[in-house]
Amino acid sequence: MPEIVFDGVEKSYGSVRVLPPLDLTLHDGEFTVLVGPSGCGKSTTLRILAGLETLSGGEIYFDGKPISALEPKERDIAMVFQDYALYPHMNIARNMSFALRLAKTPKAEIDAKVQRVADMLNIGHLLARKPAELSGGQRQRVAMGRALVRDAGTFLFDEPLSNLDAKLRGKMRTELAEMRDSIEKNMVYVTHDQVEAMTLGDRIVVMNEGVVQQQGTPEELFKEPRNLFVAGFIGSPSMNFMEGALVDIGGEMHVQGAGFDLPLDATTRTRLDTATDRNVTVGIRPSSFTTDTSGATVELRVIVAEYLGAQSVLVTKLGKTELLVETQSTAPFKSGVTQSFGVNTDEIMLFDRSTGLRL
Amino acid sequence: MKSTLNRLTPYVFFMPAAVIMIIALFYPLLYMIWGSFRRWSPSQQIGETEFVGLRNYISLWNDPNFAESMGVTLKFAVSVVTIEMLLGVGLALLLDRNIRGMSVLRTLFILPMMIAPVVVGLMWRYIYHPTIGTFNRFLDTIGVERVDWLGQNALMSVIIADIWQWTPFIFILSLAALQSLPQSALEASRIDGATGWQQIWHIKIPLMMPVLIVTCLLRLIDAFKVLEVILVMTEGGPGLSTEILALRISRTATEFRELGVAAAMSNYLLILLMLLTAAMFTYTKLQEARANRLRMAVEADD
Numbered sequence: 161m162p163e164i165v166f167d168g169v170e171k172s173y174g175s176v177r178v179l180p181p182l183d184l185t186l187h188d189g190e191f192t193v194l195v196g197p198s199g200c201g202k203s204t205t206l207r208i209l210a211g212l213e214t215l216s217g218g219e220i221y222f223d224g225k226p227i228s229a230l231e232p233k234e235r236d237i238a239m240v241f242q243d244y245a246l247y248p249h250m251n252i253a254r255n256m257s258f259a260l261r262l263a264k265t266p267k268a269e270i271d272a273k274v275q276r277v278a279d280m281l282n283i284g285h286l287l288a289r290k291p292a293e294l295s296g297g298q299r300q301r302v303a304m305g306r307a308l309v310r311d312a313g314t315f316l317f318d319e320p321l322s323n324l325d326a327k328l329r330g331k332m333r334t335e336l337a338e339m340r341d342s343i344e345k346n347m348v349y350v351t352h353d354q355v356e357a358m359t360l361g362d363r364i365v366v367m368n369e370g371v372v373q374q375q376g377t378p379e380e381l382f383k384e385p386r387n388l389f390v391a392g393f394i395g396s397p398s399m400n401f402m403e404g405a406l407v408d409i410g411g412e413m414h415v416q417g418a419g420f421d422l423p424l425d426a427t428t429r430t431r432l433d434t435a436t437d438r439n440v441t442v443g444i445r446p447s448s449f450t451t452d453t454s455g456a457t458v459e460l461r462v463i464v465a466e467y468l469g470a471q472s473v474l475v476t477k478l479g480k481t482e483l484l485v486e487t488q489s490t491a492p493f494k495s496g497v498t499q500s501f502g503v504n505t506d507e508i509m510l511f512d513r514s515t516g517l518r519l
Numbered sequence: 520m521k522s523t524l525n526r527l528t529p530y531v532f533f534m535p536a537a538v539i540m541i542i543a544l545f546y547p548l549l550y551m552i553w554g555s556f557r558r559w560s561p562s563q564q565i566g567e568t569e570f571v572g573l574r575n576y577i578s579l580w581n582d583p584n585f586a587e588s589m590g591v592t593l594k595f596a597v598s599v600v601t602i603e604m605l606l607g608v609g610l611a612l613l614l615d616r617n618i619r620g621m622s623v624l625r626t627l628f629i630l631p632m633m634i635a636p637v638v639v640g641l642m643w644r645y646i647y648h649p650t651i652g653t654f655n656r657f658l659d660t661i662g663v664e665r666v667d668w669l670g671q672n673a674l675m676s677v678i679i680a681d682i683w684q685w686t687p688f689i690f691i692l693s694l695a696a697l698q699s700l701p702q703s704a705l706e707a708s709r710i711d712g713a714t715g716w717q718q719i720w721h722i723k724i725p726l727m728m729p730v731l732i733v734t735c736l737l738r739l740i741d742a743f744k745v746l747e748v749i750l751v752m753t754e755g756g757p758g759l760s761t762e763i764l765a766l767r768i769s770r771t772a773t774e775f776r777e778l779g780v781a782a783a784m785s786n787y788l789l790i791l792l793m794l795l796t797a798a799m800f801t802y803t804k805l806q807e808a809r810a811n812r813l814r815m816a817v818e819a820d821d
Binding site: 210211212232233237238239242243244245246247249258259262263290292306310 | 701703704706707708709710711712713717721726728810813814
């Protein structure tokens with residue numbers, strides 16, 4: 161279970177640079193999630209770590225030892241692929257035992273290990289079947305099983321749940337979370353789904369265009385996003401953004417924009433010392449709106465009310481800006497009606513318009 | 520009335536193709552089968568010939584020359600297909616990678632297949648020429664004794680020529696099969712610790728197998744029908760050493776002027792090839808049935 165350090169790792173295909181120099185430390189025994197939109201370099205990072213892609217510059221260290229020259233099999237890793245990558249011509253038992261058989265492990269030991277992992281994943285009754293005879297969820301388990309049987313130091317997951325339907329994905333996510341707690345290994349998990357990232361990660365690394373935007377615990381990323389990208393990417397439904405300007409009204413700092421005028425609380429105000437520009441981007445999470453209109457309010461026109469059960473998400477308009485509002489479903493909302501919503505002003509986030517950095 | 524017409528529509532569209540098939544395929548085929556039961560010289564109309572029943576077939580069965588020719592054909596077909604499969608698949612495994620100029624190289628590799636068989640025959644006849652041929656001149660320069668290519672070693676020589684011409688066929692099909700293999704399974708095997716050889720042996724070859732079997736059968740069917748190259752190179756000689764079936768059929772019809780016997784011989788070959796074709800179809804049918812069964816099993820599970 162090594163500590164993995166990326167030191168200026170780069171990747172280019174010809175003149176196309178897909179990964180600018182990347183520095184990243186994955187701590188021993190941690191479940192690290194690399195998350196970002198498609199093409200952000202997260203999968204490339206994982207494949208370089210696995211040794212499936214060569215790096216164009218920099219070095220990766222496992223416990224201080226450089227490993228970029230090592231073959232995948234010499235890195236003591238196991239990997240779960242997005243499309244499961246099972247061997248179609250082998251039955252499940254042989255799929256799971258392939259690595260052990262190559263390593264010339266004694267047969268009795270192989271059988272015991274395969275049986276143990278298969279029982280753990282509830283696929284014990286499928287061992288004699290071929291991958292084509294399994295459903296998507298079962299194949300997913302086999303792919304996990306094949307990695308677990310290896311008992312490698314580091315586990316890599318490349319979007320392992322993205323080919324499953326929503327219900328199964330939720331189930332597998334829970335099982336993965338359980339597995340994370342029971343297995344003390346390094347796990348590196350790549351996904352584009354921020355919900356997966358938030359629920360699974362001990363630590364999340366948010367990437368965009370090959371650059372690490374921010375890393376931290378799920379809570380840190382949600383509460384203290386460093387920039388617009390992280391703020392918009394983490395959280396569901398995602399944060400609302402509006403253009404606004406800072407105005408001093410009678411000694412009190414307000415942020416104003418088309419159709420809104422919100423006072424800022426003391427903590428936000430002290431953060432603004434560094435701001436040089438009065439024009440900012442205002443970020444308000446859908447959950448920061450309330451039906452309690454005793455404080456600061458905004459007038460929003462409800463376009464659609466998406467009923468989700470206990471919660472509803474309202475798609476509303478403020479002038480031409482679309483805003484999402486998350487509310488309890490107890491108070492029904494009619495489409496087309498304009499009404500007042502309260503805003504928890506201490507949850508407002510302000511961003512520099514030119515750099516996108518949080519103020 | 521209208522519904523009858525509607526029902527007939529598909530058959531109406533089907534007719535032109537059916538007529539062409541009947542004229543171009545079934546008519547000559549039936550003519551040949553009919554002719555194989557008759558004593559028939561080229562100067563006779565088929566109506567004037569004498570019906571001899573199975574006599575042509577029986578006499579062929581007991582004809583040592585026919586047996587010899589059959590033996591040569593089998594030897595030829597089995598050796599060329601075996602060697603071509605090994606070489607073709609081997610080359611495909613070697614060249615399945617992205618290096619600069621690979622597309623040019625691949626095109627070069629499949630060139631022999633595109634040359635007309637008669638030209639191939641002529642070319643190899645010059646290469647094999649006892650005194651001025653490329654091979655023997657080369658052997659002279661390196662001081663090795665000359666080889667009597669088209670004499671003592673005629674069958675080997677035609678086998679070499681066929682390998683030269685048809686290995687590319689297996690090469691391109693194997694390469695296509697290789698390149699359509701699931702990449703992630705290969706990557707998984709690398710992570711699982713497979714060396715290059717182990718990947719080939721445990722992953723690539725088993726996954727290519729369906730394509731390889733069909734390729735092998737196609738090539739086998741083709742090898743039984745080979746004619747032009749050998750006709751140009753050796754005319755079946757010396758003796759009967761390279762007289763493959765197709766050549767013997769053509770000589771029986773033209774030189775020995777026994778159309779009935781030639782037809783019977785063709786039918787023997789046809790039966791052999793039909794068995795091979797049936798084997799191929801059975802194989803694909805089995806594969807399909809298997810795939811269906813698997814699908815059903817999965818659906819039953821869901």
